[in-house]
Amino acid sequence: MTPTLLLAVHGTRDPRGTAAARALARRVAHRTGAPVRLGFADVRGPDVGEAAAAVDGPIVVVPAFLAAGYHVGVDIPAQLQRAGRADARLTPALGGDARLVAAAAHRLHQAGWHPGDAVVLAAAGSSDPNALDQVADAADRLSGVLGTRVTTGYVTTATPSVPDAVARARRRPRQRVAIAAWLLAPGLFHRRLAEAGADLVAAPLCPDDGVVAAIAARYHSAAVAAVAPA
Template structure:
């Protein structure tokens, strides 16, 4: 006997009401696309946690991390929470960031924010100390550069250097009269709010809400769910 696994959408969590509302609406949209049981859990900041939700789900489980890089939460925290909940059997999909829809959406958001040819561009990332995540963020930066046909610098909002503000200042010093920030963030929150104070002429919106992101997360689930045996 086989059963389609439950989809557990794991997001970071934010204390901002709008960001939390977007997380809930994203989970609903992903569930509508997959037509599978879908639960939402938070890796940090808010409850219920990934482990708390996973412990209540019977049968097969696929955890889809709505993260833009494979950093601490995806590589260590979420697997630890699942193990503590007795759900080490759960399948964890790759993070969202490498999906083509993420980069395409970041590009569209930057254009909508008023990007002009010749602008200096900084890709704003949350920041991480994870080496593998740094490689993925470098790949995203190179991908955006290819789409724009111009160099893009990567800046961190927290925990790493150079910061977004550092990179904006560097572009000014190099002669750019206009500098814009592309957002490599999933939803509104404290990190995105900080970008308004980095000295840029325009700041792109985060990737959500966007139907393409919901479809990308659904793709992650479908690639992992085969369905799994009960």
């Protein structure tokens, strides 16, 4: 039996963000040929456990998160446990997958970035130091792609804030500063980037095909184990 791919996303009250999540699920289904369900870790329903409970047979849960923070490490496993689907195979978060870093660079170029512009990688933020390490790693990878130093800033929880990071990145008075959005979809966090004082702000990563490819790779690597005999 082909395992169901349960795509776990954060959730947002912004209808554009929800539409982006649903579009991502459709593209992942087309890419993998697997049945795909969508579950939300926070804000709206169905939560990941509720979505899993509606599935018969094996499940692979792929967290569409860019770092393995509280939602991935605590909320999603707890939701699966409460729903009686602790048997679901949970993959790692998408993290610093090279395809996502390439997507961030592509979005920057689309926004008008040019060599010589300073770059801040803006992420949601987390109280989990491992999640912050993953963002720093993504910034290092993006630095290699762009050939320039990329610093980090956070919308909430962690420091420096995105406005502070933008101010620090402007090393000379007339230098432009660009924000690379380390965010998957439109929503409140991305709207805040427009207020951070940068000269240009890149769009979220979705619907770049690199995001779809990264999710498909997580699914395929876990799918065999999900149906293997105990």
